[in-house]
Amino acid sequence: MKRIKRHRKYRDIPMNKGRQDTRLRLLITANLLASTGMGVLSIGVAWLMVDRDQGEKLLGIAMAATTFMLFFLAPVIGNLIDRVSRKKILQFNQWLVLTVVAPMAVWGLLQGGYETWQLVVLYVTSVLYYGVYFPNNLALVQEIFDRKQHNKLNGILEIQSQTASVIAGGVSGMLFHIIDPAIIFLFVAICSILSLFFIRKIPYQSRNQRQSNPSHSPSDKTAGLSFIKRNVQLSLCVFALTIPFLTLMVGNYLRPVYIQSTLSADASIYGFSNMTYSIGAVAAGVLIPFLYSRYGIWRAVWVSMFVYVASLFVVATVPVVSVFIAVQILQGLGNAGSRICKQNLMMAKIPNAYIGRVNSVFEAVGFAIRLCLLLLFTYLLGWIQVQTAFLATAILSGVGLLIILTWRKSVFRDHQSDVDSFLLTPKSS
Numbered sequence: 001m002k003r004i005k006r007h008r009k010y011r012d013i014p015m016n017k018g019r020q021d022t023r024l025r026l027l028i029t030a031n032l033l034a035s036t037g038m039g040v041l042s043i044g045v046a047w048l049m050v051d052r053d054q055g056e057k058l059l060g061i062a063m064a065a066t067t068f069m070l071f072f073l074a075p076v077i078g079n080l081i082d083r084v085s086r087k088k089i090l091q092f093n094q095w096l097v098l099t100v101v102a103p104m105a106v107w108g109l110l111q112g113g114y115e116t117w118q119l120v121v122l123y124v125t126s127v128l129y130y131g132v133y134f135p136n137n138l139a140l141v142q143e144i145f146d147r148k149q150h151n152k153l154n155g156i157l158e159i160q161s162q163t164a165s166v167i168a169g170g171v172s173g174m175l176f177h178i179i180d181p182a183i184i185f186l187f188v189a190i191c192s193i194l195s196l197f198f199i200r201k202i203p204y205q206s207r208n209q210r211q212s213n214p215s216h217s218p219s220d221k222t223a224g225l226s227f228i229k230r231n232v233q234l235s236l237c238v239f240a241l242t243i244p245f246l247t248l249m250v251g252n253y254l255r256p257v258y259i260q261s262t263l264s265a266d267a268s269i270y271g272f273s274n275m276t277y278s279i280g281a282v283a284a285g286v287l288i289p290f291l292y293s294r295y296g297i298w299r300a301v302w303v304s305m306f307v308y309v310a311s312l313f314v315v316a317t318v319p320v321v322s323v324f325i326a327v328q329i330l331q332g333l334g335n336a337g338s339r340i341c342k343q344n345l346m347m348a349k350i351p352n353a354y355i356g357r358v359n360s361v362f363e364a365v366g367f368a369i370r371l372c373l374l375l376l377f378t379y380l381l382g383w384i385q386v387q388t389a390f391l392a393t394a395i396l397s398g399v400g401l402l403i404i405l406t407w408r409k410s411v412f413r414d415h416q417s418d419v420d421s422f423l424l425t426p427k428s429s
Contacts, residue, residue: 023144023202024153028160030198031137034094035161037191039168041101042126043274044176044184047267049119050256060378062120063253064371066127071367077132078224078360082353086140087204093132094192094199100125102189108182122185135359142347142355144204150347154340155289162281162336169275176267224357227350233407234349239362241301241342243400244308244335246366247393250373251312254393258386262319269321273328280332288337292344298408301341305401308334312394316387 049059081089104122108114137157145153175184228235255273259265284304292300311330314323350358373396377389 023204024156026198026202027140028157030090030195030202031157032160032164033191033198034097034133034195035164036167037188037195038097038126038129039165039274040171040184041097041122041188043168043172043271044181045119045122045126046252046256047172047176047270048114048181049116049123050260051267052116056257056260056381057378058116058120059123059256060253060374060381062123063127063249064374064378066124067249067367067371067374069124070127070131071364071371073128073131074360074363074367075224075357077135078356078358078363081136081139081356081359082223085204085206086136086143087199087202087206089132089136090140090199091196093129093136094196097125097129098189098192098196101185101192105182105185105189108180108185112180114181131363135356135363138343138346138359139352139355141343143206143352147348151289151292151340151344154343154347155285157285158336158340159282159285162278162285162332165278165281166275169271169273169278172267172271172274174268174271176271223354224359224361227354227358228361231349234345235362236403237407238342238345239365240400240403241305241338241345242362242366243397244305244338246370247312247373247397248331248335249370250377250393251390253374254377254386254389257381258315258319258390259324262386263321263324265321269325273325276325277328277332280329280334281336282332283329284333284336284340287333288340292341297341297345300337301404304334304337304341305397305404306334308338309394309397309401310334312390312397316391316394319387 046059049055049062052058100121104114104118107118141153141157142150171184171187256270259269259273263269288300288304291303307330311327311334314327315331318324318327346355346359373393381389
């Protein structure tokens with residue numbers, strides 16, 4: 001009983017003391033280590049695949065196949081997030097990475113290289129990791145921290161995530177042509193071990209174990225769809241804020257091809273572009289929560305979406321290395337800002353008991369669209385320029401901005417003092 005009271009006490013800590021909160025410090029440390037390792041793995045494997053014969057098609061097929069996999073896994077992942085301890089899921093994710101990457105690192109050290117199938121396995125592991133990490137982290141933060149803390153916490157966690165990306169981009173850009181990839185993969189495994197150590201220390205008691213909600217049982221697999229049907233306008237706006245992340249994932253396939261074929265640059269530009277993107281995303285972690293709390297949700301959303309769409313149009317129309325690297329700052333600001341706004345919106349309006357299943361619906365729809373785009377671009381890049389593909393992602397992101405504009409008056413309301421009340425109350429079933 002004492003343990004439960006202690007965790008309730010943690011949930012009442014105001015944000016000005018939140019930085020001293022044991023849970024926050026441990027969560028940030030664990031995520032920083034894990035994100036650094038996974039960032040290095042994702043960037044490194046993608047470049048090693050593209051660097052082979054027909055590598056861009058191999059990467060495109062791998063992305064399409066894993067997206068297809070996640071489309072079917074999304075409902076399963078969402079249901080598990082609502083039924084199983086979120087801390088255990090966090091630990092499982094690290095064990096998954098460790099059990100795959102560590103043997104691969106040893107293999108590379110002994111054999112001096114990797115077969116194509118091994119790179120594909122490493123790539124699938126990184127995709128599956130992120131497919132579990134993002135929705136689980138959303139539910140975990142909403143569960144263990146007070147609602148008034150969510151805006152600033154999402155900003156802090158975005159800064160943590162992008163700091164890891166800056167480190168990963170720098171390591172990948174500078175070291176992948178100098179050091180054996182096996183040593184870098186060994187570094188990834190060590191990051192997972194350290195992350196597991198800090199995750200284990202996070203004080204946690206599942207809210208769903210302490211509270212029962214018979215009307216929305218964790219076993220009700222239709223809770224996500226039911227919520228969306230009752231909140232159509234809200235759901236459309238959440239999905240619109242998902243589009244930047246969706247197009248960014250497609251852009252992760254286009255970027256190495258764009259750098260190699262259009263800009264005629266090497267892996268260092270790929271690594272540095274990830275690093276400058278992360279600088280913009282770190283700025284979003286500071287700027288967007290400020291706009292959100294000071295001027296209201298609408299201005300935060302508008303700035304994020306507009307900046308992101310504009311950055312894609314620049315990439316599509318100005319194929320210059322220096323411009324490409326610089327505009328990644330704007331792309332990072334826009335995409336990360338949209339994600340922060342989306343997370344704030346979902347945490348404010350979706351009950352924690354079934355946020356995993358609601359989010360899984362958005363994820364499944366996003367995966368379906370991403371799969372179609374990846375298949376399309378994979379087979380069209382022989383006939384169209386990469387710039388045309390980037391232009392298509394810019395137009396799709398612009399559609400998301402139009403959705404936000406369409407439902408502005410009925411969904412968003414600017415508030416100076418209480419931004420948590422900006423949405424329509426969900427209708428009763």
